[in-house]
Amino acid sequence: MSEKAHCSATDASTSAGKNLKDLNDAITLHVQELFSNHADLEKVVVPLGGTLIGAAMAWFVMPIVLRKLHKYASEGPLMTIWGVSTKKDMSYQTSLWSAMEDPAKYVITFMAFSQMLQLLHQAFQIIFHGHGRGHLSYLLCGFFTDGKLTSLPMLWPNKLL
DSSP, X not given: OXXXXXXXXXXXXXXXXXXXXXXXXXXHHHHHHHHHHOHHHHHHHHHXXXXXXXXXXXXXXXHHHHHHHHHHHHHSHHHHHXXXXXXXXXXXXXXXXXXXXXXXXXXXXXXXXXXXXXXXXXXXXXXHTTTTOOHHHHHHXXXXXXXXXXXXXXXXXXXXX
């Protein structure tokens, strides 16, 4: 009975693995075809996707990693060198790891949004600058990426300057 169950489980996992590989190959083929037909799409989608994934990891994965680092630091090899401490264990909320969590999330998110705005600024510059349309979109992206000093003079007519 157990051999039969083992063979059945092995066959099911092999079949599932083959189906997953076939699905992965089909999706990869379609994505490669899409990127080959639209070369500019790869220059925008891949960096923006990576930036968004990095920001999401800062908010969802980094707190888990910092909690594990706190647990390792409080129970790790240094505790054996110090011996038994008379102090109570420090909670995560009062530790250095917790103090680093929020600023690190905010800095990573700020950097991600700055990178996304820079990419969008370049895209708007390529698309709209030559056509003379979309000046407002170009201006807003320039305002957020380059700063106020380089974008605000574009708003005023030359007579006022």
